[in-house]
Every structure is written in structure tokens, then in C-alpha cells.
Amino acid sequence: MIDRLIEKIQKTEAPIVVGLDPQMNFIPDRIQEKAFREFGETLEGAAEAVWQFNKGIVDAVCDLVPAVKPQIAMYEQFGVPGLAAFQKTVAYCRQKGLIVIGDIKRGDIGSTSAAYAVGHLGKIRIGEKEYAPFEEDMATVNPYLGTDGVKPFLKVCAEQDKGIFVLVKTSNPSSGEFQDRYIAVPEAEDGPASIFLKDPAGLSEIMDNVHFRPLYEVVGEKVAEWAAEPSLTGKYGYSEVGAVVGATYPEMGAVLRKIMPRSYILVPGYGAQGGTGKDLTAFFNEDGLGAIVNSSRGIIAAWTKEPYAEKYGADHYADAARAAVLDMKEDIRQALG
Amino acid sequence: MIDRLIEKIQKTEAPIVVGLDPQMNFIPDRIQEKAFREFGETLEGAAEAVWQFNKGIVDAVCDLVPAVKPQIAMYEQFGVPGLAAFQKTVAYCRQKGLIVIGDIKRGDIGSTSAAYAVGHLGKIRIGEKEYAPFEEDMATVNPYLGTDGVKPFLKVCAEQDKGIFVLVKTSNPSSGEFQDRYIAVPEAEDGPASIFLKDPAGLSEIMDNVHFRPLYEVVGEKVAEWAAEPSLTGKYGYSEVGAVVGATYPEMGAVLRKIMPRSYILVPGYGAQGGTGKDLTAFFNEDGLGAIVNSSRGIIAAWTKEPYAEKYGADHYADAARAAVLDMKEDIRQALG
Numbered sequence: 001m002i003d004r005l006i007e008k009i010q011k012t013e014a015p016i017v018v019g020l021d022p023q024m025n026f027i028p029d030r031i032q033e034k035a036f037r038e039f040g041e042t043l044e045g046a047a048e049a050v051w052q053f054n055k056g057i058v059d060a061v062c063d064l065v066p067a068v069k070p071q072i073a074m075y076e077q078f079g080v081p082g083l084a085a086f087q088k089t090v091a092y093c094r095q096k097g098l099i100v101i102g103d104i105k106r107g108d109i110g111s112t113s114a115a116y117a118v119g120h121l122g123k124i125r126i127g128e129k130e131y132a133p134f135e136e137d138m139a140t141v142n143p144y145l146g147t148d149g150v151k152p153f154l155k156v157c158a159e160q161d162k163g164i165f166v167l168v169k170t171s172n173p174s175s176g177e178f179q180d181r182y183i184a185v186p187e188a189e190d191g192p193a194s195i196f197l198k199d200p201a202g203l204s205e206i207m208d209n210v211h212f213r214p215l216y217e218v219v220g221e222k223v224a225e226w227a228a229e230p231s232l233t234g235k236y237g238y239s240e241v242g243a244v245v246g247a248t249y250p251e252m253g254a255v256l257r258k259i260m261p262r263s264y265i266l267v268p269g270y271g272a273q274g275g276t277g278k279d280l281t282a283f284f285n286e287d288g289l290g291a292i293v294n295s296s297r298g299i300i301a302a303w304t305k306e307p308y309a310e311k312y313g314a315d316h317y318a319d320a321a322r323a324a325v326l327d328m329k330e331d332i333r334q335a336l337g
Numbered sequence: 338m339i340d341r342l343i344e345k346i347q348k349t350e351a352p353i354v355v356g357l358d359p360q361m362n363f364i365p366d367r368i369q370e371k372a373f374r375e376f377g378e379t380l381e382g383a384a385e386a387v388w389q390f391n392k393g394i395v396d397a398v399c400d401l402v403p404a405v406k407p408q409i410a411m412y413e414q415f416g417v418p419g420l421a422a423f424q425k426t427v428a429y430c431r432q433k434g435l436i437v438i439g440d441i442k443r444g445d446i447g448s449t450s451a452a453y454a455v456g457h458l459g460k461i462r463i464g465e466k467e468y469a470p471f472e473e474d475m476a477t478v479n480p481y482l483g484t485d486g487v488k489p490f491l492k493v494c495a496e497q498d499k500g501i502f503v504l505v506k507t508s509n510p511s512s513g514e515f516q517d518r519y520i521a522v523p524e525a526e527d528g529p530a531s532i533f534l535k536d537p538a539g540l541s542e543i544m545d546n547v548h549f550r551p552l553y554e555v556v557g558e559k560v561a562e563w564a565a566e567p568s569l570t571g572k573y574g575y576s577e578v579g580a581v582v583g584a585t586y587p588e589m590g591a592v593l594r595k596i597m598p599r600s601y602i603l604v605p606g607y608g609a610q611g612g613t614g615k616d617l618t619a620f621f622n623e624d625g626l627g628a629i630v631n632s633s634r635g636i637i638a639a640w641t642k643e644p645y646a647e648k649y650g651a652d653h654y655a656d657a658a659r660a661a662v663l664d665m666k667e668d669i670r671q672a673l674g
Contacts (some may be wrong), residue, residue: 021449024463041464073449077456079470080421087417107479108442109509112358112410119414126361127378133416142444144481144504146511170482172446177483178556182521184549212521215552219515 001137001163002242002264003234005099006289008066014329015284017101017266018061018321019296020054020089021071026301027053028314047081050074053317054089057300058096060318064325067099067138069266069294090136099137101266105167107142107149114152121164122156138163140244140266143219150226154241158231163240163264166223168256169216171246171269179216216252220259227262236289238264245283247275247293254282257290265291271298271328277335288336299324338474338500339579339601340571342436343626345403351666352621354438354603355398355658356633357391357426358408363638364390365651384418387411390654391426394637395433397655401662404436404475406603406631427473436474438603442504444479444486451489458501459493475500477581477603480556487563491578495568500577500601503560505593506553508583508606516553553589557596564599573626575601582620584612584630591619594627602628608635608665614672625673636661 039045075086106116227239239262247269269275283291302308302324303317312320376382412423443453460467564576579601606612620628639645639661640654649657
């Protein structure tokens with residue numbers, strides 16, 4: 001799937017993902033009113049409004065970008081009907097030729113992660129039949145539980161030509177609370193530092209054999225290890241195992257870009273969260289590949305904000321999204337030079 | 338909700354959660370066949386089999402235990418119909434008086450975590466109406482994104498009388514990969530160690546002001562901080578903010594029990610994953626409170642294994658589950674002395 005993503009990025013000349021994270025206040029009144037007339041002020045009505053809104057956005061941007069990233073939480077909040085709208089959105093986007101990155105941030109112990117991997121990227125066998133329940137092309141994965149929780153995703157990626165992006169350094173303000181903590185890392189796996197790891201009081205004796213790195217680098221190194229698996233490497237040298245690194249932390253992005261040479265970096269945090277075009281250069285390799293930048297609110301809610309609000313307004317929310325994508329494409333083009 | 342959980346534990350004399358994590362191979366053939374006759378070999382058929390299986394288990398154990406913990410991944414793998422079965426299971430268990438802990442392990446940036454918190458524990462407003470989409474009583478939360486990602490859950494807990502269990506040290510074999518890493522912790526927030534955190538090369542100068550602790554302790558301390566909020570503290574002194582610590586790591590459990598005095602510990606990993614009754618004592622306080630132990634396969638799949646298989650078999654799978662709960666209760670009673 002990473003090869004297809006790269007080819008679509010090259011064709012559209014847009015290393016851009018449109019985040020389909022619809023909140024009710026992004027959805028024009030007339031779409032909400034129509035959905036509520038048909039389904040009432042119910043979870044079904046809200047889900048219908050989300051779906052119709054998404055359809056408009058997708059129709060307006062599908063020729064401009066390689067991929068979309070629906071954030072499943074925004075659908076899950078509307079319960080089962082919301083998740084049906086998620087599934088319908090995934091299927092519609094794929095039908096339009098877009099690569100769908102499910103922003104699911106799942107991660108659990110092995111047998112449970114296997115269920116998530118199958119449900120979102122794989123196929124489940126029921127009796128004599130097989131089904132692809134949500135059928136995203138790629139998905140985000142939370143690494144807190146370690147290799148156990150990631151391996152089932154790797155297996156599905158290899159078998160079904162899918163990809164993942166592992167959370168390494170997230171874009172939110174408090175991401176540093178744990179992710180930036182300095183970790184004592186032994187120089188050699190079996191060196192004296194391994195004693196230290198069992199007995200931190202012995203640190204002073206082995207000081208020369210330990211160095212200190214933030215947790216996100218340690219996670220990044222593990223991602224690089226997962227990504228190195230040959231069966232997951234595509235023809236352009238990139239792996240099906242990518243990483244999430246926030247645009248809001250460009251210095252860390254530059255370090256992580258080097259630590260994970262085979263991983264595509266999915267970069268959230270551009271636009272509404274504060275990341276700018278200039279911040280993005282650190283995430284790309286010199287050939288212009290290696291990163292794909294997400295914008296959600298900046299595109300799907302463009303019609304609510306200047307400079308798009310006055311020109312487009314609620315009735316032309318999809319055209320506003322298209323204009324915002326074109327502006328973002330230009331911003332990134334200029335930044336990458 | 339933590340008060341209700343404690344009262345139900347005291348009434349049943351069973352600090353036990355039954356994990357409702359149905360895999361198809363735990364579900365007796367006759368239940369599967371009936372569901373497939375009605376709905377075909379489809380996601381709906383599988384979801385119906387899961388729901389009917391759960392109903393049997395819940396009816397058999399609901400007077401013995403205070404709570405159940407459906408693992409949402411096991412439902413999500415069957416797509417939208419699977420999630421409808423999850424919702425039906427949650428509603429049925431609550432109707433039977435059980436406290437429902439949604440094992441969802443969600444966690445994201447602030448606005449997105451808010452959507453998860455509302456969808457699972459809270460209420461969502463749609464026009465003039467309000468709905469509780471999944472309506473669990475408590476839920477598990479992943480802390481990798483820091484306070485941002487947890488706060489929306491705390492808000493819903495305070496407003497709706499709900500509770501959470503934050504992942505601190507998980508029960509799986511590779512949980513140590515990140516969770517056990519030794520972290521350099523400054524003795525004082527504004528002391529010289531804060532310089533170190535920006536410049537690890539300066540470590541030797543400030544060595545006296547830094548100590549080293551595994552990440553799970555650092556996360557545990559953050560949990561204790563979240564749990565200390567007075568509006569989240571119940572009448573028995575415990576907080577709505579609990580923690581997940583695996584039975585498979587009892588020494589770490591003993592340390593974490595002290596670090597998080599107000600937090601109930603949800604303990605997975607008993608039984609099938611290798612934790613024994615003896616391992617559990619570390620997680621409890623001297624008054625016998627403070628922990629609740631989960632068993633999933635050990636109970637719901639008891640009919641497939643000795644000593645239950647021969648006595649009960651597939652036709653009496655629910656009776657086997659009841660017997661396994663009684664045995665587990667006795668095992669814990671003996672261990673706690």
C-alpha cells in the first residue's frame with residue numbers, strides 16, 4: 001500500500017491527507033436540517049448529516065489529494081449509526097480512488113490487537129465466507145503495549161498489502177509528558193547497562209556505557225526495527241510501517257526523520273493546531289518523499305473561517321474545502337522549495 | 338461509580354470482573370449454527386452468535402460478580418453488526434445490575450478524546466435531544482498522549498458519575514519494551530534537573546538531583562495526580578480514576594499500589610495469561626479493597642478446558658462459567674487470607 005500512496009502523492013503533487021473529522025458545528029445547517037427531517041434528531045440523523053457532509057467534501061477534493069484520514073472517534077461518538085457512517089465514508093472514498101487511513105489509534109495485547117487488525121485492515125472468516133469489516137487501507141496504531149500489540153498489524157499488512165502509522169510523537173500540547181521523558185539506554189544489549197536496567201542504583205559504575213534519549217526516539221527506533229522487515233518494504237524503499245510525528249514539533253521531526261529512514265511520516269498538527277508550511281521541511285527527505293501532511297479542520301471547516309467564509313459560505317462549503325486544499329498544496333510547495 | 342463498584346464488590350464478596358471477550362472458538366456450535374441459520378454466515382450472524390453466547394454467560398454469573406468487562410475489539414472485528422452486539426451486551430449487563438467496564442483503551446488528542454469520552458461514558462446532544470451512545474459505566478484509557486488525552490474522560494467522569502482505568506503496566510509479555518524503561522526524573526520541577534531534561538549531556542553536573550524510575554511509575558504518579566481531584570473522590574476514599582496493572586507483574590503491582598493510593602487497580606492477566614491467586618495480594622490494600630481482578634478466557638471458555646470440560650461440555654457452557662467464577666472467588670479468598 002505504501003507504493004500506491006507514493007505513486008498517488010507523485011501524481012497529485014500533493015503530500016496531503018484530508019482529515020475527515022466532522023464535528024456537528026462544521027456541518028452547514030441545511031445538511032443537518034435535511035438529515036433530521038428524514039431521521040429525526042437521533043443518532044441516525046446525526047450520522048446521516050456527517051455522511052452527506054463527507055460526501056460533499058470528498059467529491060470536491062478527490063482529484064486533488066492522494067488520501068483521506070477519517071478520525072473514527074468523531075463517528076464513534078454517534079454510536080452504532082455513527083460507525084455505519086464511518087464505514088460508508090471509507091467505502092465511498094476508496095470507490096473514488098482515495099487511499100483511506102483510518103485514524104483509529106488502536107493498540108492492545110496480542111490477541112486483542114489481532115482482532116483490531118483484522119477488523120480494520122484485514123478479513124475475518126465466518127464459516128465458509130470472508131468479510132472485510134471496515135476495510136481501511138492504512139491505520140494509525142498506539143505503541144504503548146510494545147511489539148506484542150503491533151505485530152498482529154504487521155502480519156495483516158504483509159498479507160493484505162496494507163500499511164500502518166505508529167504514534168511516535170503526537171501533535172498535542174501535553175504529548176511530552178511521557179513521550180519526551182529521557183530514558184537511560186544501554187550502549188549494548190548485553191553490556192553492563194543491562195545490569196543497570198535491573199538496578200538503577202548501580203548507575204554511577206556504568207555511566208560510560210549508558211546514554212540518554214527521549215522516549216519518542218526509543219519508540220522511533222522500535223518503529224525503524226519493525227519497518228526493516230523485508231516483506232514490508234516496497235519498491236521505493238519505504239516500508240508499510242510508518243510513523244505519526246506532529247508538525248508542531250519540527251526539531252523532533254528532523255531527528256526522527258533520520259532514525260526511521262524507511263518510514264513514511266504522517267504529520268498531523270498543520271493549520272488549526274499551529275504547524276506551518278515552514279515547519280514541515282524537517283519531515284521530508286531530500287527527494288521530496290517521506291512525509292504526508294494532514295489537515296482536518298483547516299480544510300473541512302474552511303467555509304467557517306476567512307479567507308474562505310466570505311467568498312464561499314455554508315452553501316459552498318465543499319468549494320471552500322477545495323480552495324483550502326489548493327492553498328495548502330501551494331504552501332507546502334513553497335516550503336519545500 | 339467507584340462507590341457503587343466497591344459496594345457491589347463487598348456485597349458479592351468477589352473482587353472479580355468477568356471479561357466478555359468472545360472469540361468464535363469459545364462459542365458452542367449449536368449457538369453458532371442457530372445464528373447462521375437465521376442470519377447466514379455473515380457479520381450479522383457472527384454478531385448474533387456472540388450476543389446469544391454472552392447472554393447465557395451473563396445470566397449464569399450476574400448474581401456472583403459486581404462487574405463485567407467487554408473487550409470492544411472482539412466486537413469491532415465483526416464491523417458494525419459486531420458493535421451493535423457490543424452495545425446490546427452493555428445494555429443487557431446494566432439491566433442485570435452489573436457494572437460495565439468498556440475495555441476500549443482509547444486515547445487521543447483533546448478534542449478527539451472528548452468524542453470517545455462522550456461516546457462511551459457520556460451523553461451527546463443532537464438538536465434538542467440527548468443520547469448515551471454506548472453507555473458503559475467505566476472504561477479503560479491509554480495514557481500515551483498525556484493529560485490532554487485523559488482530561489476529557491475526567492470531565493465526563495465528574496459530570497456523569499462514571500469511572501476510568503488508565504493503562505499503567507499492562508499484562509502482556511512485551512509491555513516492558515517502553516513501560517519499564519528507566520526515566521531520568523528531576524527531584525524538583527524547577528531544579529537543575531530541568532536543565533538536564535533539555536540538555537542530557539549536562540547530566541554529570543546535576544547527578545545528585547536526578548533519580549531514575551521506570552516509565553510505569555512515572556505514569557502511575559500522573560494517575561495519582563489525576564485521581565487526587567476532590568470532585569472525583571468517592572465516599573470510601575477511592576477515586577473515579579483507577580489504573581490497569583497486570584497480574585503477571587506482581588512486584589511492580591506492589592510498588593504501584595503505594596504510588597496510587599486512591600486508585601482502584603483493574604488487574605488483567607489472571608488465569609490464561611499466567612497470573613495466579615498468590616500474585617494478586619500485592620494489588621490489594623490491607624482492608625481487602627483497592628483491586629478488582631479480571632478473568633476472560635478462564636471463565637467464558639471454561640467449558641473447553643479441564644476440570645470443567647468433562648463435567649459441563651458445550652451444552653452447559655454457562656454452568657461451566659459459573660463454576661469457574663466460584664473457583665476463582667475461592668482462589669482469591671484463600672490468597673488474601
